[in-house]
Amino acid sequence: MSIEEAYNDWSSIYDQNQNKTRDLDKAVTEDILSKYQFETVLEMGCGTGKNTDWLVSQANQVFSFDFSAGMLVIAKDKVQSENVQFQKADLTKEWDAQNEFTDLVTFNLVLEHVEDLGFVFSLTSF
Numbered sequence: 001m002s003i004e005e006a007y008n009d010w011s012s013i014y015d016q017n018q019n020k021t022r023d024l025d026k027a028v029t030e031d032i033l034s035k036y037q038f039e040t041v042l043e044m045g046c047g048t049g050k051n052t053d054w055l056v057s058q059a060n061q062v063f064s065f066d067f068s069a070g071m072l073v074i075a076k077d078k079v080q081s082e083n084v085q086f087q088k089a090d091l092t093k094e095w096d097a098q099n100e101f102t103d104l105v106t107f108n109l110v111l112e113h114v115e116d117l118g119f120v121f122s123l124t125s126f
């Protein structure tokens with residue numbers, strides 16, 4: 001089973017499972033970033049939108065990408081702000097980012113799935 005298929009399977013219970021890593025990630029993200037406001041955020045591997053809702057409160061525009069259609073269905077249902085655009089995209093391939101510049105790129109609990117980090121960071125050059 002591919003990673004994409006595994007997350008499609010997991011999507012319906014991802015938010016309900018006991019998952020201390022997921023919960024710690026949310027707490028630490030909010031703790032570190034709460035003192036900042038952003039014009040735009042690119043959220044790579046947004047999953048079920050666990051962090052998207054909160055990122056919207058800190059930014060004018062959030063662009064959230066994931067390759068799992070199942071995870072995106074949950075995220076879109078959960079986060080209905082007009083300041084968020086969800087898009088299906090594979091981070092290991094060229095993707096269609098709408099903005100050339102962004103204030104913040106997040107990869108919460110995602111990069112452990114990516115073998116060639118050099119390619120991902122070449123697309124999000126700093």
Ligand SMILES: C[S@@+](CC[C@H](N)C(=O)[O-])C[C@H]1O[C@@H](n2cnc3c(N)ncnc32)[C@H](O)[C@@H]1O
Nearest residue numbers: 007045046047050066067068090091108109113
């Ligand atoms: C553990 S979940 C984390 C989701 C969310 N960021 C969070 O913190 O809850 C990992 C997510 O990364 C996505 N993902 C993994 N590899 C990806 C890739 N190559 N392209 C796009 N999304 C990917 C999965 O579909 C999944 O939604």
